Amino acid sequence: MGRLPPLVWLVALLLLLPTPLGRALIDVLGGVALVLLALPVILGGLGWIGWKVLQSRMQVCPNCGSASLQATPVCAVCGSAFSTADTAQASRSQTEVDSTPASSVTIDVTAEDVDS
Numbered sequence: 001m002g003r004l005p006p007l008v009w010l011v012a013l014l015l016l017l018p019t020p021l022g023r024a025l026i027d028v029l030g031g032v033a034l035v036l037l038a039l040p041v042i043l044g045g046l047g048w049i050g051w052k053v054l055q056s057r058m059q060v061c062p063n064c065g066s067a068s069l070q071a072t073p074v075c076a077v078c079g080s081a082f083s084t085a086d087t088a089q090a091s092r093s094q095t096e097v098d099s100t101p102a103s104s105v106t107i108d109v110t111a112e113d114v115d116s
């Protein structure tokens with residue numbers, strides 16, 4: 001058994017003897033261990049929040065399905081326009097303008113003889 005350096009003996013005495021400095025050292029070690037255990041959880045939560053924020057700012061191309069940020073008006077992969085919500089709203093308003101209620105429409109059906 002090799003000779004231990006005096007610092008190891010000092011730390012061992014501080015940990016073994018019930019002194020306030022030993023208790024403080026144990027508290028510090030416990031805090032460090034707690035931080036080391038909680039750090040992956042905290043970083044994982046921050047990463048998850050960041051991913052959700054990034055995902056909310058991204059949009060999927062309706063033509064090719066590639067995702068990109070909303071800064072570009074057209075898809076960087078296929079070049080089609082991203083304004084799907086605008087076109088959907090425009091088409092919906094267009095159909096509202098063009099369509100008439102079915103109850104107010106009369107369909108005239110006339111019978112014709114196809115026998116010759």
Ligand SMILES: [Zn+2]
Pocket residue numbers: 061062063064065066075076077078079080
């Ligand atoms: Zn695309």
